[in-house]
Amino acid sequence: MQLTLEFGGGLELLCESKKIHKVNVDLPNGADDLTMKHLLAWVRTNVIKERPEMFLKGDTVRPGVLVLVNDCDWELSGQLETTIEEKDVIVFISTLHGG
Amino acid sequence: MEAGEAKSKKAGGPRLCCICNLRRPVLKRPKTLQQICRECFYEVFEEEIHQVIVKNHLFKSGERVAIGASGGKDSTVLAYVLSELNKRHSYGLDLFLLSIDEGITGYRDDSLETVKRNEVQYGLPLQIVSYKDLYGWTMDDIVKMIGLKNNCTFCGVFRRQALDRGAALLKVDKIVTGHNADDIAETVLLNILRGDIARLSRCTSITTGEDGPIPRYYFSTECIYSPNAYRGFAREFIKDLERLRPKAILDIIKSGEDFRIATTTKMPEQGTCERCGYISSQKWCKACVLLEGLNRGLPKMGIGRSRAGDVNGDLHNKNESKSGPTVKSIESRKQCGSLDF
Ligand SMILES: [Zn+2]
Ligand SMILES: [Zn+2]
Numbered sequence: 001m002q003l004t005l006e007f008g009g010g011l012e013l014l015c016e017s018k019k020i021h022k023v024n025v026d027l028p029n030g031a032d033d034l035t036m037k038h039l040l041a042w043v044r045t046n047v048i049k050e051r052p053e054m055f056l057k058g059d060t061v062r063p064g065v066l067v068l069v070n071d072c073d074w075e076l077s078g079q080l081e082t083t084i085e086e087k088d089v090i091v092f093i094s095t096l097h098g099g
Numbered sequence: 100m101e102a103g104e105a106k107s108k109k110a111g112g113p114r115l116c117c118i119c120n121l122r123r124p125v126l127k128r129p130k131t132l133q134q135i136c137r138e139c140f141y142e143v144f145e146e147e148i149h150q151v152i153v154k155n156h157l158f159k160s161g162e163r164v165a166i167g168a169s170g171g172k173d174s175t176v177l178a179y180v181l182s183e184l185n186k187r188h189s190y191g192l193d194l195f196l197l198s199i200d201e202g203i204t205g206y207r208d209d210s211l212e213t214v215k216r217n218e219v220q221y222g223l224p225l226q227i228v229s230y231k232d233l234y235g236w237t238m239d240d241i242v243k244m245i246g247l248k249n250n251c252t253f254c255g256v257f258r259r260q261a262l263d264r265g266a267a268l269l270k271v272d273k274i275v276t277g278h279n280a281d282d283i284a285e286t287v288l289l290n291i292l293r294g295d296i297a298r299l300s301r302c303t304s305i306t307t308g309e310d311g312p313i314p315r316y317y318f319s320t321e322c323i324y325s326p327n328a329y330r331g332f333a334r335e336f337i338k339d340l341e342r343l344r345p346k347a348i349l350d351i352i353k354s355g356e357d358f359r360i361a362t363t364t365k366m367p368e369q370g371t372c373e374r375c376g377y378i379s380s381q382k383w384c385k386a387c388v389l390l391e392g393l394n395r396g397l398p399k400m401g402i403g404r405s406r407a408g409d410v411n412g413d414l415h416n417k418n419e420s421k422s423g424p425t426v427k428s429i430e431s432r433k434q435c436g437s438l439d440f
Binding site: 095 | 279
C-alpha cells in the first residue's frame with residue numbers, strides 16, 4: 001500500500017531530518033485492513049531512526065503529537081482504529097515545542 | 100478529499116460540521132468539543148480573536164505594531180490573523196515583523212527562512228535584530244567564553260531586551276506576540292511550581308508594560324544549548340491531562356487568570372536601568388550586569404545563586420557609585436525557553 005507520511009514540528013529530526021516519506025506498507029499477516037495502530041508500529045521500526053520516545057508513548061503517539069489522516073484529525077476517525085487506505089496522506093506534527 | 104469522505108463513511112456514517120452542516124469536519128475543538136470543518140474553524144477562530152482585540156481595546160487606529168516573529172507556528176498564525184483582521188475590520192494599523200537572531204550557528208536558519216516567507220506572503224516589512232548588533236556578542240561567542248552551563252541566563256535576558264530595542268528601532272507603539280494555549284497553561288503551571296506569584300499574575304495578562312517597554316516574546320524552538328527538562332516535564336503532564344479531559348488546558352489558564360485577581364503579593368517596584376533605560380528594579384538591568392561581566396572577563400557575574408541585587412551592589416561599590424537599597428529582582432531566576440509576557 002502506497003502512503004505518504006509527513007513529519008513536522010521537530011519530529012523530522014527523528015528521521016534524518018526528512019519531512020516527507022513516500023512509503024510502501026504491506027498489510028499485516030492475516031489482516032484485511034491496515035490500521036493506524038499497525039502503521040505506528042511500522043513507522044517506529046522502519047522510519048524513526050532515533051529517540052522513538054519522542055514520538056511514541058505506550059502503543060500510541062506521545063501526548064502533544066498531532067495526527068492527521070488526509071487532513072483530518074485522527075480523533076474524528078477513531079485514532080488507533082482508523083483504517084488506512086491506498087494513497088492516504090498521514091501527517092505527524094509535534095506541538096511540544098516550536099511557537 | 101474523496102479518500103477522506105470514504106473514510107468518514109467507514110467510521111460510522113458521514114458526520115457533518117456542527118456549525119455549517121455542509122462540510123466534512125476535520126477537527127474537534129478542545130474548547131467546545133464540536134466537530135467542525137476547516138472553513139468554520141478559521142471563521143470562529145478569527146472572529147474570537149477580533150472580539151478579544153475589540154473588548155480589550157488592544158489597538159488604536161494609526162498605531163505602529165510589531166509582531167514578534169520567530170518563524171514558529173504561533174507567530175506565523177499571529178502574522179496571518181493580524182494582517183487579515185487589520186484589513187477586514189480596518190483597524191488602521193501599520194504592521195511589522197520583528198525577528199531576533201541570537202547568533203547560534205545553524206539555529207535560526209530555518210526559522211528566518213519562514214519569517215522571510217511571512218514577509219512576502221503577508222506583505223509585512225521585516226526587521227531582524229541580532230545579538231551581535233545589540234550587545235557586541237553572539238550566543239556562540241558567549242558559549243565559547245562561559246561554556247554551556249549558564250548560557251541560558253544570557254540568552255533569556257538578552258532576548259527580552261532585543262525585542263524592545265528592535266521595537267524602538269522601528270518606532271512602534273506596541274509589540275504583539277503569539278502564544279498557544281498549551282504554552283500558557285504550561286507557564287501557569289511552572290510559575291505555580293516555582294512559587295512565582297509575580298510572574299503567575301503576569302503570564303495570563305493580555306497586555307503588559309503599559310508605561311514602559313513591552314517585554315513579551317516566546318522562544319520558538321527548544322534551545323539547542325539547553326533543552327529544559329523541567330519545562331518538558333510540565334508540558335507532557337498537561338498533554339496527558341488533556342487526553343483525559345480536553346478542556347483541562349483552558350481550565351489551567353482560567354486558574355492562572357483567577358489567581359491574578361486574588362493575589363495581594365507585593366510586586367517589586369520597577370524603575371529604569373541607569374545604563375540603557377530598560378525597565379529594571381535595580382540600578383543596572385540584568386542585561387547590563389551580564390554584559391559588564393562578559394566584557395570584563397568575569398562571565399559568572401550575575402548568574403546563579405547570587406541575586407542580581409548582590410551583583411548590583413558589588414558593581415556599584417567598584418564603580419564608587421552609592422549602593423542604593425536592593426530590591427530582590429524577579430528577573431534573576433529567568434530560564435531559557437521560558438514564556439515571557
Ligand atoms: Zn463548517
Ligand atoms: Zn541596562
